[in-house]
Amino acid sequence: MTTEILDHKPTEDILKKYEGKKGSLIPILQAIQEEYGYLPEDILKQVSVETGIPTSQMFGVATFYTQFRLQPRGKYTVRVCHGTACHVNGAQQLTEAIEFELGIKDNETTKDKLFTLEAVACLGCCSLAPAMVVGDDTYGRCTPDKAGKILQKIRKEEGSADN
Known part of the structure; x- marks a missing residue:
């Protein structure tokens, strides 16, 4: 888990784009990873609160697909x-x-x-x-x-x- 302070505004914009769309978890996670370079835990918690998707489901998807990263990557x-x-x-x-x-x-x-x-x-x-x-x-x-x-x-x- 990282302790860096992240800007949550990009996440809000991403969630607005997918608001009300069923089956949008993977595109949301892809957009978040594109924005931050990985899937930060506090951002996933924000997504959970705003979408009603349990964090356990997000972590399940993120750990199933190898394209997703839960830790920051090097340059x-x-x-x-x-x-x-x-x-x-x-x-x-x-x-x-x-x-x-x-x-x-x-x-x-x-x-x-x-x-x-x-x-x-x-x-x-x-x-x-x-x-x-x-x-x-x-x-x-x-x-x-x-x-x-x-x-x-x-x-x-x-x-x-x-x-």
Whole structure:
């Protein structure tokens, strides 16, 4: 749970758009996530009060669909492929090196909110195994050393030194 103060006005606007429409929970959650980057707990409570939809139902939907996030994400998502080609070419060692470099585990975000780490089933670039994607950039034949240098470079460019 985060302690940041959020502007509730965008939520009010979202709810007005869907007012009186049946079956609008998923589009409401999508719009909220688009606005805030994730589904903040206090915003979900506001939605519950204003729509009459129980928070348990919202959390049920949010945890069922992988598109929804209940925690803030980093500016950069680091996706490490764990498909067969990447797996046999060192994806686990690559992931462990990234975890060490960033000080986080899979599906966690660094304290500075710069990076979120995700292990994924396949990135679709098997000929580049092992592969990772940072933001919109794909890196192939990625070694633990290469990944560390890429992440350090981004951190330096962003002016962040903390995990």
